[in-house]
Every structure is written in structure tokens, then in C-alpha cells.
Amino acid sequence: xxxxxxxxxxxxxxxxxxxxxxxxxxxxxxxxxxxxxxxxxxxxxxxxxxxxxxxxxxxxxxxxxxxxxxxxxxxxxxxxxxxxxxxxxxxxxxxxxxxxxxxxxxxxxxxxxxxxxxxxxxxxxxxxxxxxxxxxxxxxxxxxxxxxxxxxxxxxxxxxxxxxxxxxxxxxxxxxxxxxxxxxxxxxxxxxxxxxxxxxxxxxxxxxxxxxxxxxxxxxxxxxxxxxxxxxxxxxxxxxxxxxxxxxxxxxxxxxxxxxxxxxxxxxxxxxxxxxxxxxxxxxxxxxxxxxxxxxxxxxxxxxxxxxxxxxxxx
Numbered sequence: 001x002x003x004x005x006x007x008x009x010x011x012x013x014x015x016x017x018x019x020x021x022x023x024x025x026x027x028x029x030x031x032x033x034x035x036x037x038x039x040x041x042x043x044x045x046x047x048x049x050x051x052x053x054x055x056x057x058x059x060x061x062x063x064x065x066x067x068x069x070x071x072x073x074x075x076x077x078x079x080x081x082x083x084x085x086x087x088x089x090x091x092x093x094x095x096x097x098x099x100x101x102x103x104x105x106x107x108x109x110x111x112x113x114x115x116x117x118x119x120x121x122x123x124x125x126x127x128x129x130x131x132x133x134x135x136x137x138x139x140x141x142x143x144x145x146x147x148x149x150x151x152x153x154x155x156x157x158x159x160x161x162x163x164x165x166x167x168x169x170x171x172x173x174x175x176x177x178x179x180x181x182x183x184x185x186x187x188x189x190x191x192x193x194x195x196x197x198x199x200x201x202x203x204x205x206x207x208x209x210x211x212x213x214x215x216x217x218x219x220x221x222x223x224x225x226x227x228x229x230x231x232x233x234x235x236x237x238x239x240x241x242x243x244x245x246x247x248x249x250x251x252x253x254x255x256x257x258x259x260x261x262x263x264x265x266x267x268x269x270x271x272x273x274x275x276x277x278x279x280x281x282x283x284x285x286x287x288x289x290x291x292x293x294x295x296x297x298x299x300x301x302x303x304x305x306x307x308x309x310x311x312x313x314x315x
Contacts, residue, residue, distance in 0.1 A: 025151055025186045027058045027098060028065040035072045040123045044130045045071055051135040052096070056144040066102040066184070067151055071095065073130075076114060078122070089118045090125040094133060096140070098147030100154070107150035110143035152189050159185065159192035163199045175207035176295055183296025197289070204292045205245070212248030215241050216255065223259055229267060232259045236273045244276045245288060 029049035031042045049069050053059045058069075077091035092115050098108040117129030134140065162181060169178035182203075185196040219238035223231050236259075239252045256273050263271035278287050 025058060025067070025148055025188060027053045027067055027069040027147070028101075029053060030068045030070050030101075032070055035070070036075065037071070037073050038123060038126060041126045041130065044127045045073070048130055048133050048135065049096075052133075052140055052144070055136045056141060058144060058148065066100055067107075067147075068099060068101045069147070070097050070099070072097070073126075081118070085120060087118050087120060088122050088125040089116065090122065090129055091116050092126070092129050094130075096143055098143070098150075107154075108143050108147035110139055112137075112139060152186075155185055155189040155192045159189075159195050163195065166199055166203060170203045170206060173210075175203060175210075176298070178203050179207070179292055179295045183293065197292075200292045200296075201285070201288050204288060204295065208243040208246040208291075209248065212242040212246030212252070215239065216248045216251050219252070219255060223255065227262055227266070229263065229269070229271075232263050232271055232273075235259060239273065239275055242275065243291070244278045245284065245291065249275060 029046055029052075031037055031045050031049075037045050049071060050059065053069055072095050074093040074095070075090065076093050077089075079089050081087040081089055093111065094115060095109060095111045097106060099106045112133065115129045115132040117125045117127065117132065119125040119128050162185070166178040166181045169175075169181065179200050182196040182200040185193045187193050215238045219235040222238065223235040225231065226234075235255070239256060242248050242252050252275050256275060260271045260273070263269060278284060
């Protein structure tokens with residue numbers, strides 16, 4: 001399943017974004033199982049990849065970790081030095097990759113200059129070599145920019161398919177998955193982002209209307225079956241879970257008023273229950289958007305291995 005940050009943006013032409021837009025696309029650093037990187041050095045490589053995305057403005061929490069940056073290191077030379085104590089010297093050829101963990105598609109690659117390291121064992125030599133990688137070198141910056149452009153192009157060409165897939169999920173009552181799918185479109189992909197937002201808000205409204213109607217029906221059934229304090233309390237639990245933007249709210253308010261009147265009549269007690277209301281000082285559209293984003297965060301912040309990918313085939 002393709003998964004993907006929604007918010008309403010002004011209408012604008014699709015573009016590759018300014019430098020400050022780049023951070024809205026996050027790359028997930030990862031070292032895959034079938035790389036030639038020793039397990040003992042994997043964290044050092046991961047830290048270096050994190051430095052690269054941070055210094056090039058592509059770090060941060062991503063709703064969807066499908067777009068990854070990874071590396072492979074080909075060993076070109078390894079020898080023991082004629083020194084006391086004996087040291088291990090290693091020469092590596094590093095290659096960086098940006099790709100799609102969901103499809104295995106390569107978006108950019110960059111083979112950097114050889115790096116060398118020395119240490120009292122092979123692992124220390126390897127780690128010392130990794131430290132020689134320059135996170136902000138011109139080659140790395142060009143590599144990052146190429147990957148970013150390809151990711152933007154992917155969203156701009158795939159948005160209609162993403163919306164169609166989200167609608168199919170919603171048709172199966174998988175509303176949260178549908179919203180999470182649309183929540184990965186970065187704001188820098190302005191037209192795609194806006195279309196995804198409209199679809200996400202529409203699906204969210206469908207979700208809370210259906211859920212609200214079910215809760216209202218449940219509350220009505222409970223109250224009709226037991227018109228006493230216990231029945232009122234159980235009905236209130238159902239009504240309290242109706243989203244304040246749901247179309248079921250007026251019906252819920254009417255039932256609440258009916259319950260209050262009945263309780264006062266039979267029990268001579270005041271039964272007070274107030275359904276949650278939307279913030280009248282904030283536009284309904286903004287509140288829908290905020291609610292949609294909360295669903296997206298809850299559903300789509302998955303680890304890379306959500307895609308069951310331990311290898312990108314080294315492209």
C-alpha cells in the first residue's frame with residue numbers, strides 16, 4: 001500500500017520549491033541488511049546519513065518513511081601497517097542512494113571520492129574512514145537536490161492515483177488508512193498537496209458522519225432500553241464520542257435534551273451533559289484540517305520496515 005502531510009495551501013503552480021521548502025520532504029536514513037557495511041559500523045554510517053539530511057534541509061519526522069537515503073561501501077584496499085603496534089588500514093569507495101522503499105525505485109545515486117581510515121582493528125579503521133565523508137560537499141548537495149526533484153515529480157504525477165486509492169480504501173471503511181495515504185503529500189508539491197487536502201477533508205467528513213450516526217443510533221437504543229440514570233449515563237458515553245464536526249451532532253443534542261427532561265421528571269435530578277462543540281473562533285475548514293492531520297500522524301508515522309524492505313537491490 002502506498003502511504004503518504006496535509007494542510008490547506010494557497011493555489012499555486014507546481015514547482016520544485018525554494019530552499020526553505022526542502023525540509024517539507026523528509027528522507028529517512030537507513031542501512032539495509034544486504035549492504036557490505038559491517039554490522040558493527042552500521043550506526044556510524046547511519047549517523048553520517050543523518051548528518052547529510054540535516055545539513056541539506058531534509059531531516060525531520062516524516063508522516064511516511066517511504067523515501068530513504070542509504071549507502072553502500074565497497075572495500076578497495078585493506079592492509080596491515082608495518083608499525084608498532086600493528087594498525088589496520090582500509091580504503092573504501094562510498095556510494096549514496098535516495099530511493100523509494102515502497103517500490104524499490106532509485107531516484108538518485110552518488111559515488112564519492114575514496115575515503116581512508118586506520119585503527120587497531122578493522123572495525124575501527126572502517127569507522128575512521130566513514131568520518132571522512134563530507135556531509136555538505138558540493139557532490140552531496142547535487143545528489144540531494146536530484147533526489148528531491150524526483151520525489152516532487154513523483155507526487156505531481158501520482159496524486160490522482162493516490163486519491164483514487166484513498167477513495168477505494170474509504171469505500172472499504174478504511175477511513176484512517178485513506179487519510180494517512182493522503183497525509184504524505186509534501187507542501188512543496190503545491191498542486192498535488194492541495195488536491196490531496198481536499199480529498200482528505202472529504203474522506204474525513206465521511207468518516208465522522210458515519211461514525212457519528214452509529215454512535216447516535218447506539219445511544220438512542222441504550223436510552224430507549226433503559227430510561228433511567230444508568231441508561232442516561234451509558235447513552236452519554238456514546239454521545240461524548242461523536243466528533244463535534246459530525247453531521248450527527250444536532251441529533252445528539254436533541255437526544256441529550258430529551259434525556260435531561262426525562263431524568264428530571266422521573267428522578268427529580270438534574271442531568272447535565274454537554275456535547276463537545278467546535279471552536280467558533282476558528283473556521284470549520286481549519287478545524288477539519290487539524291483533525292485530518294492528527295489522523296495522518298497517528299496512522300502514517302510508520303517505521304521503514306513497514307514496507308518489509310530489507311534490501312533495495314543496490315540498484
